[in-house]
Amino acid sequence: MSVIKYIGRTTDFKGNSLWEICGNLKNLGVGRVVVRSRFERYPEKSFFRILQVETLPNQENRKIKVVAEKVFRGKKYANPVVIESASYKTDYRLLSKKEENDYCQILCDQKDNVKIIEPEMEFPPLLKEFLIKETGNKDIKMKVHLKKGHNKNHRLALEGEKADIKIPIDIGKPISPSLYEGLNMS
Amino acid sequence: MWKNLRINYFRDFSSLSRRTYFSEAYKLNTEWEQRLSTPILQKINNENLFVDLNSKFQQKKKINAIDVDIYTNKADSKHIEEALDLVQKLRTTAQASKIFDSTQHAVIRLLLSNADLLISILNNRLDFGIIPDNYTINLVLDEYLKNKNYVIAARLATLQMLQEDFEHPVTRYMCLFACYKFLDELQTFPDLLPAPLSEETETTTPTPKSKKKPDEIKVRVAYLRNPYFDDHFDITNSNHLVGKTFLYLADEVKSVDEILANSLNLLGYALYEKFENGNKFLEKESKSNFYKEIVDRVKVFAEKTENIDEHGQKFYDNLNNIVSQKEANVSDLIEGHLKQAVIENESKDIEAQKKVFEDWIMTRQTRLDEELARMKRIQRLEEIEKIQEEMKKTEKKLWFFENYENIKLEIQSKKRFYPKTWWGKKSKPKKLDENYIPPDVESITRSRKAQ
Numbered sequence: 001m002s003v004i005k006y007i008g009r010t011t012d013f014k015g016n017s018l019w020e021i022c023g024n025l026k027n028l029g030v031g032r033v034v035v036r037s038r039f040e041r042y043p044e045k046s047f048f049r050i051l052q053v054e055t056l057p058n059q060e061n062r063k064i065k066v067v068a069e070k071v072f073r074g075k076k077y078a079n080p081v082v083i084e085s086a087s088y089k090t091d092y093r094l095l096s097k098k099e100e101n102d103y104c105q106i107l108c109d110q111k112d113n114v115k116i117i118e119p120e121m122e123f124p125p126l127l128k129e130f131l132i133k134e135t136g137n138k139d140i141k142m143k144v145h146l147k148k149g150h151n152k153n154h155r156l157a158l159e160g161e162k163a164d165i166k167i168p169i170d171i172g173k174p175i176s177p178s179l180y181e182g183l184n185m186s
Numbered sequence: 187m188w189k190n191l192r193i194n195y196f197r198d199f200s201s202l203s204r205r206t207y208f209s210e211a212y213k214l215n216t217e218w219e220q221r222l223s224t225p226i227l228q229k230i231n232n233e234n235l236f237v238d239l240n241s242k243f244q245q246k247k248k249i250n251a252i253d254v255d256i257y258t259n260k261a262d263s264k265h266i267e268e269a270l271d272l273v274q275k276l277r278t279t280a281q282a283s284k285i286f287d288s289t290q291h292a293v294i295r296l297l298l299s300n301a302d303l304l305i306s307i308l309n310n311r312l313d314f315g316i317i318p319d320n321y322t323i324n325l326v327l328d329e330y331l332k333n334k335n336y337v338i339a340a341r342l343a344t345l346q347m348l349q350e351d352f353e354h355p356v357t358r359y360m361c362l363f364a365c366y367k368f369l370d371e372l373q374t375f376p377d378l379l380p381a382p383l384s385e386e387t388e389t390t391t392p393t394p395k396s397k398k399k400p401d402e403i404k405v406r407v408a409y410l411r412n413p414y415f416d417d418h419f420d421i422t423n424s425n426h427l428v429g430k431t432f433l434y435l436a437d438e439v440k441s442v443d444e445i446l447a448n449s450l451n452l453l454g455y456a457l458y459e460k461f462e463n464g465n466k467f468l469e470k471e472s473k474s475n476f477y478k479e480i481v482d483r484v485k486v487f488a489e490k491t492e493n494i495d496e497h498g499q500k501f502y503d504n505l506n507n508i509v510s511q512k513e514a515n516v517s518d519l520i521e522g523h524l525k526q527a528v529i530e531n532e533s534k535d536i537e538a539q540k541k542v543f544e545d546w547i548m549t550r551q552t553r554l555d556e557e558l559a560r561m562k563r564i565q566r567l568e569e570i571e572k573i574q575e576e577m578k579k580t581e582k583k584l585w586f587f588e589n590y591e592n593i594k595l596e597i598q599s600k601k602r603f604y605p606k607t608w609w610g611k612k613s614k615p616k617k618l619d620e621n622y623i624p625p626d627v628e629s630i631t632r633s634r635k636a637q
Contacts, residue, residue: 002400002401002402002403003400003401003402003403004402004403004405005402005403005404005405006404006405006407006410007404007405007406007407007410008406008407008408008409008410009408009409009410010409010410011409011410011411011412012412013409013411013412014412014414015414015416016414016416019312020312020419023311023312023315024311024312024348024419025311025317025349026317026319026349026351028283053283054280054283055279055280055281055282055283056280057247057278057279057280058277058278058279060407060408061408061409090409090411090412090414093416094416094418096350096418097350098437
């Protein structure tokens with residue numbers, strides 16, 4: 001009796017691929033809600049509501065083109081997204097119609113969890129010394145450049161706003177403090 | 187048409203006769219046959235068409251939804267295998283999402299008499315994609331309920347449960363009736379029976395001290411899948427399937443008959459073996475009404491099952507705490523609901539379905555025309571390109587002497603200059619002879635001075 005041993009890359013995914021879900025459903029699952037297990041680690045709810053499905057030719061790990069409404073971490077994206085290149089991932093889980101109503105209770109207010117970052121930070125120590133020598137200004141500060149991305153969870157503080165987060169420049173708490181013994185760290 | 191509406195169920199037939207719930211008119215056989223009189227399907231010869239489609243698929247790996255639709259609608263019982271083969275091929279292409287509703291209906295009609303094949307195709311949605319719509323599932327269920335084939339009817343009900351679609355009242359009650367009657371002959375569904383062991387494994391006896399590992403076939407896969415049981419499409423236990431169907435149906439009938447809903451929930455939790463949820467349900471509904479017949483049935487399950495864990499034990503014990511049990515013949519009750527639903531919905535459905543058939547004929551024609559127009563366009567574009575190329579060639583020949591200078595310049599510009607390879611030798615660094623002793627200058631000059 002021969003045993004089949006599969007050899008391939010390991011993944012953390014738990015679930016089925018989108019083809020395995022939509023291929024089993026009437027009308028290819030239009031109108032149903034699908035959840036990715038990897039997104040379930042966040043406290044906020046994330047799910048996809050399927051709007052249109054287009055099949056692609058057969059292959060190992062078959063992909064399909066799905067247009068869906070995306071809700072990620074409690075926030076709904078304004079435009080529907082296309083899931084094609086991630087549709088092969090065996091990470092999706094179908095929600096039954098009963099579960100949908102309970103699960104899809106979003107949404108957190110966008111203003112609640114915004115982290116406000118102080119727009120200025122300290123220079124690195126050596127550079128600071130040089131700058132103090134050159135400019136004479138002892139209190140010179142560096143401007144923080146925040147990269148714009150999809151998530152609007154962080155933003156710089158506006159004029160007169162109180163910031164939640166200050167970006168530190170010191171070492172912080174070292175993992176092995178024995179290496180820093182005797183040093184004068186301010 | 188109204189003359190044909192023989193309302194059978196008002197007569198008092200004995201159990202030996204075959205009693206349908208819908209009338210003969212529901213099958214809409216004449217309207218369905220009308221599709222064959224359309225010009226498209228009249229011209230088709232199934233054998234030739236299959237050969238064409240098969241060869242085209244083998245060459246290009248492409249097949250059109252419209253072609254498969256035409257084949258399956260024209261097919262009769264001789265062409266079942268070929269029709270299924272084409273549907274499977276369509277499912278592997280990008281056109282799988284464009285499968286026509288009429289194709290699915292035609293295939294199910296072809297398989298109406300062949301229960302095992304029908305179930306295996308309907309269950310294998312990934313490979314075939316045949317999923318019945320409301321009218322079709324009513325038609326099929328009616329057929330099997332008429333023949334009192336409750337095993338197949340219950341299997342169909344479980345398939346409907348997987349789609350979570352009990353919207354149509356007739357479907358709902360037919361599924362409920364089928365599952366309830368199936369309880370009398372509870373067995374593993376024939377398509378879920380484990381495959382019989384092959385003879386080899388039975389006859390070979392394992393050698394006691396063999397150090398040989400079993401033959402390992404290593405298969406390379408892109409990604410290894412982590413084990414996952416989705417508790418819906420993956421369920422293979424017949425009892426679980428039927429139990430889950432009862433749970434869904436309980437929610438559907440709650441607005442109509444709460445006692446029935448409660449009792450069905452009990453049945454569902456017991457069959458599905460979700461005793462924790464069952465206990466929560468019983469705690470909540472301990473003071474509600476249940477049907478005695480169903481409670482007794484559930485108690486019978488307790489006796490039949492061998493290993494019951496603590497949750498199950500608690501569940502069956504809690505059954506004895508049910509206070510109010512109503513006496514009723516549940517199967518007659520369900521049948522009553524079913525007949526009521528049929529009366530209310532039959533004529534509406536027939537009218538709607540006639541229109542649907544007409545729409546299908548029209549869409550088939552329009553899609554075929556679109557497809558032919560598309561192919562003609564492609565052909566014409568190819569021909570135009572050919573003509574354009576030929577024209578260019580003749581133009582070159584005719585205008586050669588006028589364009590002589592330009593052609594020379596063109597040739598010059600097309601000349602490719604390659605960087606020259608350097609054939610020279612690289613100068614090697616001076617190699618000092620190891621045994622070379624530099625002359626002693628002082629001694630020579632001294633010797634010269636001495637002279």
